[in-house]
Amino acid sequence: MSVKEPLVIGSIDWQKFMPNSPMLTSYQAGWSSILLEHYRLPLMDLPEVSNLQHVVVIPLGHQAVDFEFVAEGRSQTVSYREKDYTSGCIEIYPAELPISFHSHPTVKAMEAINCYIEPTFVAQIAHESVNPDRVELLLTLKKADLLIHQLGLALRSSLEADGARSRFYADSMATALSAHLLLYYSTRKHHFREHEDGLPKQKLRQAIEYIQAHLGENLSLSDIATELGMSQYYFCHLFKRSTGISPHQFLIHQRVEQAKQLLRQPERTITSVAMDCGFANQSHFAKCFRRCTGMNPNQFRKS
Known part of the structure; x- marks a missing residue:
């Protein structure tokens, strides 16, 4: 019997699997280093897929959410309650890692900001560290990280207020986010050189x-x-x-x-x-x- 291969998808392909279109997307804003989409969804299932981009998920709202998450053949139940939203929990799905999930029947709605980051962009940031080897991020589920949480909210606010003129800010936030991912969510330790004198x-x-x-x-x-x-x-x-x-x-x-x-x-x-x-x-x-x-x-x- 042949093993079914995971479907390889890019950031835009995610919309094909979502019950609703995104409430907000940066797709038309001309952002080059990151794509942001804000979803509010009912009960949903995602078949096994492998992402071309790293996906940073920032759950929002206050409703109880339970879903079954599967990665590398291992299944686990992930639950969100109001305290998890207020503590700034996030998730990171590394590029090329096959994943799938389905929400439990009790779930009424799921809301999240999805940030898709090109691995080549993160790798460019990695080349500024003393260990610029191939970058691999760690799968992370329901971890409190207020910095990433605030970066996602700030990107959403900038997109809502400035639209196509938010590109400079998006570049800045994507750079900060990538450096943070390398420091705290990489399989290899990255250390950025300190420069005391600033620009020449x-x-x-x-x-x-x-x-x-x-x-x-x-x-x-x-x-x-x-x-x-x-x-x-x-x-x-x-x-x-x-x-x-x-x-x-x-x-x-x-x-x-x-x-x-x-x-x-x-x-x-x-x-x-x-x-x-x-x-x-x-x-x-x-x-x-x-x-x-x-x-x-x-x-x-x-x-």
Whole structure:
């Protein structure tokens, strides 16, 4: 008798097995390093599949959920209760590991954020550690990890607020998430080198000039890292060492500074200023402007 092989699927193929379409997806947002989907599902079954991507699952809600999880021929029951959601439990399904699960008949609804990360992206981050061999992540079920939980919620909020303009933030969070996975969920220990001095002055000036020259565009973190000839992980790490803030925070501050200049032109509408400075929409612009200045754009104009 032949052994049935697991179905090999990619991130988008997951939708074929879900009873409902995702409530939210980053598929059309142009994110390159991570795909996010937010699902709310009834009773469901997933046949044996092998993922092309690593899948990080962030369960949400408060309802009791019980499901049977099968990996490498071993079955176990996984149960979620309200305390598990509040403690920030997550799950990690490594790429290429055959898995299947089915929820128990008592399950009324299941809600989760699924983050799909390309193994090649995680491997690129691994090459910045002292042990850059082939990366293998550990299967992890119902483990409290508030950092991953908060990263998933932050990515969802950014996608909801900024849409296609959330690419830079998604790159930053995917970089941080991948480094965290390598440090705490890899079969091999990875150690990232510490750099006390930050970016060389010439590289820092080059990064700042590049950001300022492209404020109105849908910048990605990889654009800047490539321009500087370095990895996304170490660009983020060294940039923050040099400036005290992350590249994404610096980008937002620079956009707000440019917006201040444009707002002094009475013929300019707030919407046009928001678009020219690279904000997703007027609401996103107002939120970022208020966070940086303590007032909204209209108040600034009258001051």
